[in-house]
Amino acid sequence: QVQLVESGGGLVQAGGSLRLSCAAAGRTFRSYVMGWFRQAPGKEREFITAINWSGGSTYYADSVKGRFTISRDNAKNTVYLQMNSLKPEDTAVYYCAARGGLRIGVRKDEYDYWGQGTQVTVSS
Numbered sequence: 001q002v003q004l005v006e007s008g009g010g011l012v013q014a015g016g017s018l019r020l021s022c023a024a025a026g027r028t029f030r031s032y033v034m035g036w037f038r039q040a041p042g043k044e045r046e047f048i049t050a051i052n053w054s055g056g057s058t059y060y061a062d063s064v065k066g067r068f069t070i071s072r073d074n075a076k077n078t079v080y081l082q083m084n085s086l087k088p089e090d091t092a093v094y095y096c097a098a099r100g101g102l103r104i105g106v107r108k109d110e111y112d113y114w115g116q117g118t119q120v121t122v123s124s
Contacts, residue, residue: 002026002098002113009094009118012086016122020081022096022115030054033099034072034079035111038092038120045095050104051079059104064090086122093117 003025012018022034035050049060049070058070069082079096097111105111 002029002032004096004098004113004115006094006096006115006118009120011121011123014086014088014122014124016086017082017084018086018120020083020094020096020118020120022079022081024077024079024098026077029077030074031100032113033101033104034070035097035099035105036070036079036081037095037097037108037111038090039095039117040089040092043092045108047106047108048094049081050106052102052104057104059106061106083120086120088122088124090120091122092120094120 006022008020036048037045039045051058051070055072067085072079095117096115098113099111
């Protein structure tokens with residue numbers, strides 16, 4: 001089992017940057033694909049990006065490609081989401097998630113463990 005805790009959310013102006021962190025408890029962190037999702041009020045939780053166990057493979061939703069970067073540090077059991085050029089439409093609760101196996105998933109039902117979420121608000 002993996003316990004995930006996100007941090008780093010907050011209020012930022014449009015065009016600004018934030019870096020989210022997700023710390024995982026458990027010695028098998030490196031065996032998990034890690035993903036980030038977000039959920040805006042009244043909307044479905046949507047996939048943003050994911051990274052495989054080694055960090056050598058990543059995948060991004062079109063809405064964040066070129067602006068967001070996912071990375072992981074297996075020695076620290078942490079995955080990061082660097083968010084640049086933020087827009088008001090990026091406002092949401094951001095969740096990290098973990099799934100077993102080697103394949104990157106893009107659906108929320110493919111992920112087994114979830115953090116509690118961290119709020120990101122981008123003002124115009």
